[in-house]
Amino acid sequence: MCGIAGAWSPRKDSGREALEALGRRMGQAIAHRGPDDSGTWTDPAAGVVLAHRRLSILDLSPEGHQPMVSADGRWVLAFNGEIYNHHPLRQALAALGHRFNGHSDTEVLLAAIAQWGVHEALERGNGMLALAAWDRQQQVLWLARDRVGKKPLYYGWAEDGTVLFGSELSALRAHPRLRTEVDPDALALLLRLDYIPAPHSILQGVHKLQAGHLLRLDAAALHGGGGGGHGPGDQQPWWHGRQRMEAAIATGFEGGDEDALDALDALLRDAVGLRMEADVPLGAFLSGGTDSSLVTALMQAQSPRPVRSFSIGFDNADHDESAHAAAVARHLGTEHTELHADGRAALDLVPDMASMFDEPFADSSQLPTALLCRLARRHVTVALSGDGGDELFFGYGRYRRALHNEARLSKLPRRWLARLAGDPGERSRLGGLAALRAELATGDLQGIARQRVSRWRQPERVVIGARRRITAYDDPAAVPDNGGPADLLMALDFACYLPEDILTKVDRASMAVALEARAPLLDWRVVEFAWSLPLSMKWRDGTLKYLPKRLLERYLPAPLVHRRKSGFGAPVGDWLRGPLRDWAQAQLDPVRLRQEGHFDAATIGAIWADFLGGQRKWHTHLWSVLMFQAWREHAMRPGGRAEP
Numbered sequence: 272m273c274g275i276a277g278a279w280s281p282r283k284d285s286g287r288e289a290l291e292a293l294g295r296r297m298g299q300a301i302a303h304r305g306p307d308d309s310g311t312w313t314d315p316a317a318g319v320v321l322a323h324r325r326l327s328i329l330d331l332s333p334e335g336h337q338p339m340v341s342a343d344g345r346w347v348l349a350f351n352g353e354i355y356n357h358h359p360l361r362q363a364l365a366a367l368g369h370r371f372n373g374h375s376d377t378e379v380l381l382a383a384i385a386q387w388g389v390h391e392a393l394e395r396g397n398g399m400l401a402l403a404a405w406d407r408q409q410q411v412l413w414l415a416r417d418r419v420g421k422k423p424l425y426y427g428w429a430e431d432g433t434v435l436f437g438s439e440l441s442a443l444r445a446h447p448r449l450r451t452e453v454d455p456d457a458l459a460l461l462l463r464l465d466y467i468p469a470p471h472s473i474l475q476g477v478h479k480l481q482a483g484h485l486l487r488l489d490a491a492a493l494h495g496g497g498g499g500g501h502g503p504g505d506q507q508p509w510w511h512g513r514q515r516m517e518a519a520i521a522t523g524f525e526g527g528d529e530d531a532l533d534a535l536d537a538l539l540r541d542a543v544g545l546r547m548e549a550d551v552p553l554g555a556f557l558s559g560g561t562d563s564s565l566v567t568a569l570m571q572a573q574s575p576r577p578v579r580s581f582s583i584g585f586d587n588a589d590h591d592e593s594a595h596a597a598a599v600a601r602h603l604g605t606e607h608t609e610l611h612a613d614g615r616a617a618l619d620l621v622p623d624m625a626s627m628f629d630e631p632f633a634d635s636s637q638l639p640t641a642l643l644c645r646l647a648r649r650h651v652t653v654a655l656s657g658d659g660g661d662e663l664f665f666g667y668g669r670y671r672r673a674l675h676n677e678a679r680l681s682k683l684p685r686r687w688l689a690r691l692a693g694d695p696g697e698r699s700r701l702g703g704l705a706a707l708r709a710e711l712a713t714g715d716l717q718g719i720a721r722q723r724v725s726r727w728r729q730p731e732r733v734v735i736g737a738r739r740r741i742t743a744y745d746d747p748a749a750v751p752d753n754g755g756p757a758d759l760l761m762a763l764d765f766a767c768y769l770p771e772d773i774l775t776k777v778d779r780a781s782m783a784v785a786l787e788a789r790a791p792l793l794d795w796r797v798v799e800f801a802w803s804l805p806l807s808m809k810w811r812d813g814t815l816k817y818l819p820k821r822l823l824e825r826y827l828p829a830p831l832v833h834r835r836k837s838g839f840g841a842p843v844g845d846w847l848r849g850p851l852r853d854w855a856q857a858q859l860d861p862v863r864l865r866q867e868g869h870f871d872a873a874t875i876g877a878i879w880a881d882f883l884g885g886q887r888k889w890h891t892h893l894w895s896v897l898m899f900q901a902w903r904e905h906a907m908r909p910g911g912r913a914e915p
Contacts, residue, residue: 334373420482420770562657
């Protein structure tokens with residue numbers, strides 16, 4: 272687990288020292304991702320520098336040092352992530368004549384690229400990654416991101432034509448010629464979704480590589496620059512999630528409940544076992560929910576000693592699952608550590624969110640996630656999580672509500688629909704008739720899904736200069752051609768919400784404290800198996816995630832399995848009316864907002880006043896604005912260089 276960065280300059284007079292200095296600056300900007308080792312590699316003749324920050328997990332020796340050069344000298348690799356099936360890959364490559372100096376997965380991935388090329392090496396691997404591979408022979412730079420999007424990768428062009436890339440935005444901002452104007456379209460996406468989805472970023476001209484995609488940059492791309500058409504449209508999928516889902520649905524699972532349980536048990540046991548390999552202490556996040564409990568149970572079933580497990584509780588009962596997590600831990604026999612945090616502990620983190628997340632991010636569960644990661648890092652370097660179960664096994668209550676509403680609306684006479692449908696704007700977020708009218712106006716299930724994940728319903732009206740950008744929730748191409756309505760809902764979240772919210776949150780919170788987080792449920796084999804299952808194995812008799820819960824009953828008593836789902840959020844509304852009120856008031860000052868020029872100050876002011884007057888549901892609207900304001904304030908500090 273590490274951080275990567277680098278640059279490719281069209282100037283041939285940069286010199287080795289200048290390139291190395293740039294690489295060190297870019298690497299230092301993400302030093303928190305890899306405190307154990309650092310390295311740079313330069314090719315002055317080509318104007319290339321690769322930088323790496325290492326969090327040592329496998330092969331703690333110098334043989335795992337990066338950037339790493341292939342045995343034949345052709346390829347240079349900077350790699351962030353883990354290849355969990357590196358042992359069988361190593362055997363296959365050894366049979367083809369490759370020799371290895373250490374036992375790191377990096378060395379195996381590099382040999383695989385040298386043997387089969389970037390695309391096939393990615394297809395043969397099973398893991399999480401972001402990588403930069405420089406082909407010295409062809410003078411081509413390859414950037415790639417894993418199937419699901421567990422590891423991030425940004426790229427863009429500086430004003431002097433230099434290609435920049437890095438695990439976090441701060442690495443690119445270390446270059447003195449990177450333009451740093453805020454992209455109003457991306458800001459509107461933040462207000463709508465609480466996050467900025469790939470391929471967009473908060474800065475104009477900087478892009479995120481999408482999950483399961485790669486980017487090939489050659490000399491023409493370098494000299495064409497960011498304005499030469501080498502943007503998001505040039506990203507190519509090496510693993511196409513929607514097509515793989517369609518294939519899994521078409522094949523389908525043949526067998527009954529017990530067959531499916533046995534298959535899921537075997538797949539998850541293997542996925543968990545692969546992710547238990549580490550040369551450093553290992554543990555598990557245990558909220559007590561279905562997914563984290565299942566992962567922890569499968570870890571304990573394969574461990575000769577008690578697994579380290581970690582949970583966090585709050586003084587707010589609506590957000591406290593610690594007692595249940597402790598009960599699960601007792602039954603499984605884990606060595607459990609619990610942090611009970613009062614509101615003050617979470618509040619103390621608010622000023623750190625801008626630097627921790629590097630780009631504006633407004634999912635309030637970022638706070639408990641950050642606290643949990645800090646707790647775990649005191650004891651372990653790697654932690655397994657239950658991320659992905661909801662999106663794969665129909666785990667969200669909003670899925671059920673969306674299907675019910677669509678079914679009801681389809682039965683209403685068209686004249687009623689035409690009369691009731693309307694666009695009440697942001698008031699639809701408050702519920703009641705306004706919410707019904709807005710849902711009627713969406714037109715189809717994809718529109719209902721978009722409505723249910725949207726915070727600001729019309730953010731382009733409040734962000735100055737913003738245009739609407741489509742996401743998976745708007746794009747018909749994101750919808751599988753086969754399958755049913757439930758598959759559609761899960762496909763949209765898998766394409767957007769999962770990689771760009773859930774996995775981004777975990778990556779930034781964990782890497783801020785140099786903790787590696789692994790997600791066995793997102794092993795690609797588990798993903799495609801889940802897609803093959805009929806809805807009846809995911810939602811039955813009112814039970815969400817039916818099959819995982821049935822499987823969990825093999826490891827836990829039923830009362831510990833079947834319970835009401837609780838979120839992992841924070842009482843933001845209470846905070847904004849209480850201890851964060853003065854801070855929020857200063858961030859939302861109308862004079863300040865007008866001077867900065869990002870938001871319509873009158874609209875923000877009206878919502879703030881309404882919220883203070885008792886309208887509790889406005890807190891989600893306000894939090895996204897506040898998280899941008901905090902980020903902007905952070906980015907404006909010396910070295911940040913964000914433009915007003």
